[in-house]
Amino acid sequence: MTQKDSGLGPLADGARVVVIGGGPGGVAAALAVKQGARALGREARVTVIEGKQFAGGQHNNLCTGVLSPPIVELIERDLRVPFPHSLSRGAITGYVLRTPRREIVLDGEAEPSVTLRRIQFDAYMMEAVRQRGIETQSARVNGIEFHADRVVVYTESVPVEAEVVIGAFGLDEGTAVLFQRAVGYRPPPALASIVTKYHPGEAGMAEFGDRIHAFLPPSPRIEFGAITPKGNHLTINIAGESVDTDSMKKFLAAPEVRRALPCFENAGRFDAKDLRFFKGHFPCGLARNFSGDRFVMVGDAAGLVRAFKGKGVTSAALSGIRAANVILREGISARAFGAYRAANRDIIDDLPYGQAMRRLTILAARVGLMDVVLRAAESEPGLRRALFDAASAHSPYRQVVREGLTLRSARAMARALFFDDHSSAITDAR
Structure with missing residues (x-):
């Protein structure tokens, strides 16, 4: 029996795709499926399920919000959505790499990265999804079943049946467990991250400038730290296998960090929420079994990212577009998704270098x-x-x-x- 005869060939006219997760990878996959199907003379029904409420800033996103090239090109050329330049909080023109005893300014000629508030970017992209006729469901997924001819996704709202499901749920543990039980998926290895911010005031932001300050401390717990300028405030993050609030407090107290923080005494003066700590995780390697019959993971859920942080939003969008192309042109079987792995060889082959x-x-x-x-x-x-x-x-x-x-x-x-x-x-x- 061929893939087409088994219903696992290229997505058929009128078939449904469910995308779990409304972040960059999920919306990129949804838009690429919808628009790519029309370009091939087919109609795809696409549903994006997202548990967070992006509009109104009700949820925080722990991403530092630095979007690296070629994100503008991906969104405008591949997804045909205008890039939201109005949401930009500045451009990153360079970097300062610091150790406790030395520092170096690193400026390049490449296109600068864009900083913005991720939850606003996510809200903008979700609205673009809705405007293009893609159904969205605000709910959490609480069950998933795989059958020979379909996938059933259960949510807090209503169940959805589809021909294929795209996992764009990042490192959400609850959804990962559902796929682990159903298809043997294993989430990628990850590092912990603590994020905070403070508002140094207008003079302090001008003093800090448009460079990201990256730190390589000798601490056995902190692998790296960074201070990122974002409009009216500085975002501070640290990462490591076991970082916690004490790690962040020690980092903030380090002399080389204090030298980089302008007007630190203003923390809390302009915003009472300054120096609140939030904890998250980000992947540092590949997931296992991230594709198979009727399912494929994109972005963080697949571990398709740089091994040493950076470019997460861009990599997620790129992998979402690549997954959509395979679904439309190759099929939705485990064998067909071999083409998805091949399409991501640039990321996968670079992981050993990044890990080393x-x-x-x-x-x-x-x-x-x-x-x-x-x-x-x-x-x-x-x-x-x-x-x-x-x-x-x-x-x-x-x-x-x-x-x-x-x-x-x-x-x-x-x-x-x-x-x-x-x-x-x-x-x-x-």
């Missing part, structure tokens, strides 16, 4: 070797470019490795390690 860089960076930070790397980068443009590409997510990690592991870079690091002055080189990067 993550481990090496952590080790170097623990033993103080990141000071040597930053000192060497001051005189070696190739190493400096590699650090920018790693921090900005503008290039894949395999390219970062090629740029950073050169003979010139090795010589620069040897000079920094054995011959250069190792006294503190802290300056005011703002």
Whole structure:
């Protein structure tokens, strides 16, 4: 029996697709299915199920809200939705990479990233979904059944039957358990993240500037931290396998962090909600069994992201578009979704490089070797470019490795390690 005869071929005219999750990956998949089907002369019925209320800011999204290129192109060209430039809270023009003893300013010529409040972006994209004739359901999924000819998705509202289901639920544990029981899905490995913010005032924001400050502390619990300017406030986040509120308090008290925080005494003065802590998670590797007969995961749920953070929204949207293309052109069977894995080879093949860089960076930070790397980068443009590409997510990690592991870079690091002055080189990067 062929895939078409079994109902597992390319999505048929009038078939229904259920998307669980209304974030970037989910809305990208929904829009790409709806519009892609029409381009092929078919009609697809699409339902997006999302438990959060994005409109009105009733829920927080723990994403720091930095959207990396080519997100504007993906939304406008591939999804045919105008990018919401009016929601922008600024452009990221560069990065400052900091250790306790040294720092380096990293500016590149690539297209800047855009900062915005993620919940507003999600609300905008969900409204774009509705305007294009896609049904939405505000409810949580509480059950899922797979049958030979259909999938049944149970919600707090009404059940929905579909030919295929797209999982765009991020790292939601409840939904992951449902798929684990039904099809053997295993969520990706993840790191914990603590996020907070404060409003330093207009003068403080001007003093901070338009660069993200990234920190590589020697702490065994914190893998990295960052301070991101977002219009009228600074978003601060740390990540690690076991970070908690005490970790964030210690991070905020670190001298190198305090030097980067303008007017920290203003925390709570302009907004009583300043320095409230929120905890979340983000993936750092691939999920297992993220596709099969009548189901496919996208974005964080599949672990299709950079291994060392960054570009999460862009990767989610890209994987959603790729899943839609496979559903429309190849089919909805486990075999057909082999084409989905192949389409994401750029992300999957880069994961080992990113994971290796993550481990090496952590080790170097623990033993103080990141000071040597930053000192060497001051005189070696190739190493400096590699650090920018790693921090900005503008290039894949395999390219970062090629740029950073050169003979010139090795010589620069040897000079920094054995011959250069190792006294503190802290300056005011703002």
